[in-house]
Amino acid sequence: RKEVEQDPGPFNVPEGATVAFNCTYSNSASQSFFWYRQDCRKEPKLLMSVYSSGNEDGRFTAQLNRASQYISLLIRDSKLSDSATYLCVVMFSGSARQLTFGSGTQLTVLP
Amino acid sequence: NAGVTQTPKFQVLKTGQSMTLQCAQDMNHEYMSWYRQDPGMGLRLIHYSVGAGITDQGEVPNGYNVSRSTTEDFPLRLLSAAPSQTSVYFCASRKLNTEAFFGQGTRLTVV
Numbered sequence: 001r002k003e004v005e006q007d008p009g010p011f012n013v014p015e016g017a018t019v020a021f022n023c024t025y026s027n028s029a030s031q032s033f034f035w036y037r038q039d040c041r042k043e044p045k046l047l048m049s050v051y052s053s054g055n056e057d058g059r060f061t062a063q064l065n066r067a068s069q070y071i072s073l074l075i076r077d078s079k080l081s082d083s084a085t086y087l088c089v090v091m092f093s094g095s096a097r098q099l100t101f102g103s104g105t106q107l108t109v110l111p
Numbered sequence: 112n113a114g115v116t117q118t119p120k121f122q123v124l125k126t127g128q129s130m131t132l133q134c135a136q137d138m139n140h141e142y143m144s145w146y147r148q149d150p151g152m153g154l155r156l157i158h159y160s161v162g163a164g165i166t167d168q169g170e171v172p173n174g175y176n177v178s179r180s181t182t183e184d185f186p187l188r189l190l191s192a193a194p195s196q197t198s199v200y201f202c203a204s205r206k207l208n209t210e211a212f213f214g215q216g217t218r219l220t221v222v
Contacts, residue, residue, distance in 0.1 A: 008151070042157055043156070043201055043213035087153070089211075097207055098169075099143070103153035 001025060002086050006102035017078045021105045022086030024070045032091040033064055035086045037074050038104065044087055055100075062109050078109045113137050117202045117214030124192040132172045132187040132217050134202030140212075142205050143185040145196040147171065148216075154201065160185055161207070192221045 007022045021070050033050035048055065049071040050071050063076040071090075075082055088102035118133045136143065144159035156169030160179040174196060176188040186202075189196060197220050203211040 004153075032208065041216075043216050049210065057163045079118065080193070091208070098159075098212055099144075099203075099205075101146075101154040103151060 002103075003092075003100045004088055004102040006086075006088050006104055006105050009104060010106040010108055012108045012110055013078055015078055015080060017109075018074065018076050019078060019107065020075075021073045021086055021088075021107075022070055023037075023069075023072070023102055024087050025088075025100075026069070027090070028066075028069060028091050029093040030069075031093045031097065033062075033071050033087040034091075034099075035062055035071075036089055037058075038087055038089040039084050044101075047086070075107075078107075080109050080111060083107055083109045092100045114192070115202055115212050115214040116202050117200075117217055119217060120215060122188070122220070123146050123220050124219065126192060126194060126221060128192050130189050130192065131199055132189075132202070132219075134185045134204075134214055135183050136188065136192075136204040136212070137183065138204060138212065139182060140180070140204035140206055142207050142211075143179065144169070144211070145175070145187045146203065147196075148199050157200075159211065163183065173180045187220075190198060194221045197221045 024030040035047040036044040037047045059076045062095040063072045086102040087104045115136045145157040158177040160166045167189040200217045203213040205211040
């Protein structure tokens with residue numbers, strides 16, 4: 001079983017739609033959580049960190065459920081420019097503080 | 112604002128050849144790492160370093176060597192290239208407990 005699992009999609013949604021991605025992780029000793037965005041043939045870039053109380057950045061909302069070991073990303077009022085692959089990233093506890101990446105969820109926002 | 116600089120961006124190697132992928136960061140980050148990204152498999156950690164003079168293996172280290180003689184530089188060496196090493200390689204750096212910043216990637220093809 002992968003340590004970080006995501007639905008690969010693809011998710012095809014119309015402009016203006018609300019879309020949600022979930023990510024589950026297997027190691028309960030996880031320290032930090034992030035969502036990254038990766039455009040085609042480009043490097044991953046941080047979209048937002050995920051805090052225990054949940055956090056919002058404009059149209060994006062991230063939530064963490066430690067008891068069930070999952071994190072989520074909600075995108076409201078989707079834009080064409082939101083089309084990308086969204087990577088769930090978990091930092092596990094331990095001396096090296098390794099980052100483990102999910103395989104990514106592909107989103108295409110359609111006009 | 113250079114951030115993480117990775118070279119080259121593209122490379123074609125013949126089986127058995129060796130080469131070095133360069134990575135440099137100017138953010139004084141302690142932690143540097145190399146990942147490879149293959150379709151459907153997400154980012155997999157090859158090697159990482161928590162500081163100058165300290166390196167360790169990640170998930171897929173075979174066929175690769177690294178060294179960290181300075182805080183800024185973390186080169187990745189392919190000892191004898193194989194077709195299975197055809198991939199996109201990303202270098203990343205971060206402070207120990209924070210998000211990672213990525214270089215632009217190297218697209219490597221081994222024929």
